[in-house]
Amino acid sequence: MDIKSIDWNEAWKKARSERSRKWSDSAFWNKRAPSFAKHATESPYASDFIGIMQPGSHWSVLDVGCGAGTLALPLSRMVRRITALDRSGAMIALLEERVSKEVLTNITALTAGWEDDWEGIGIVAHDTVIASRSLIVEDLRAALDKLDRFARKKIYLSALVGDGPFDRRMHEAVGRELNTGPDYLYVYNLLHQMGILANVAFVTNRESKTFGSHEEALNSLRWMFADMSAEEEQRLAGYLKEKLVDQNGRWTMSHERVVRWAVIWWEKE
Ligand SMILES: C[S@@+](CC[C@H](N)C(=O)[O-])C[C@H]1O[C@@H](n2cnc3c(N)ncnc32)[C@H](O)[C@@H]1O
Structure with missing residues (x-):
């Protein structure tokens, strides 16, 4: 097959799984x-991403799908101003709470999505x-075009590598197939087709979380499985019972999980 004949936008659409649609x-x-915001603050991901960006103090930054401010909050202390948007009202409410608690004056938070008319708002x-x-x-393609159009100088994004933050072994134990949908290779190849020669670096987190109890572990990991049945929940609890190791009163998984993200960036000509 001639790689140039692949339409990577169509391939992305086809590879999207039920999970990625959810x-x-x-x-x-x-x-x-709330749980995403807590985990994102504790993880070294944000400082790794910012390390690749090397932000300048004069920059204005638009953060699309900002969550509760994983990057917008630390960046706000490094750059001139930030506009942060996310379609989830709960994420934006958490971000606003943090902004007012930390008395940050250079962040504008908006409940808005990819699909909105950004100029219009x-x-x-x-x-x-x-x-x-x-x-x-x-x-x-429309999303990448939009990012490019709203950037004067640089664009940084991150995308899944392989299983991303999902635990394959846990899925096997629960009896569910793990299909995370298209990963960063689709993004990179589509950019190439758009005439953009992007850079890629990988951010690697070694996850070995500890929990106060088995119940806390179950609650903190159940997000990986939407709409779990009672039987599936029982299987997950059984798996955790087998894999959680007691470490001085705290419980930790017996195996470390490596989570990788691809940071892709380019500068406008
Ligand atoms: C994995 S979180 C990432 C949050 C943050 N950027 C980070 O790296 O921690 C994905 C975010 O994308 C947001 N999101 C999902 N669909 C969106 C859409 N159509 N427009 C804007 N944001 C969206 C979600 O609400 C969520 O906050």
Whole structure:
């Protein structure tokens, strides 16, 4: 097969799984917002992403799919100003809470999505546009075009590598197939087809979380399985019983999980 004949936007649409479609649902993120925000703050992901960006103090930054401010909050202390948007009202509410608690004056938070008319809601071009783990779209080409159009200088995004944050062994134990949908290779190849020669770096997190109890572990991991049946929940509890190791009163998984994200960036000509 001639690789040039592949339409990577069509390939992306085809490879989207039921799971990746579920991520487009704001109700999913509204429910997950508090635990996601907590985990995202504790993880080294944000500082790794920012390390690749090397932000300048004069930059204006547009953060698309910002969550509760994983990047917007630390970046706000490094750059001139930030516009942060997310379609989940719960994520934006958490971000606003943090902004007012930390008395940050250079962040504008908006409940808005990829599909909205950004010009219509007053969003202008920024020096740098970022989309961290938020390429949750049906039409990848339209999203990449939009990021490029709203950036004056640079674009940074991150996308799944392989299984991303999902635990394959846990899926096997529960009896569910793990299909996370298209990963960063689709993004990279589509950019290439669009005439954009992007850079790629990998952010690697070694996850070995500890929990106060088996119940806490179950609650913190159940987000991987939407609408779990009682039987599936029992299987997950059984798996955790087998794999959680007691470490001085705290429980930790017997295996470390490696989670990788691809950070892709380019500069405008
Ligand atoms: C994995 S979180 C990433 C959050 C943050 N950027 C980070 O890296 O921690 C994905 C975010 O994308 C948001 N999202 C999902 N669909 C969206 C859409 N259509 N428009 C804007 N944001 C969306 C979700 O609400 C969620 O906050």
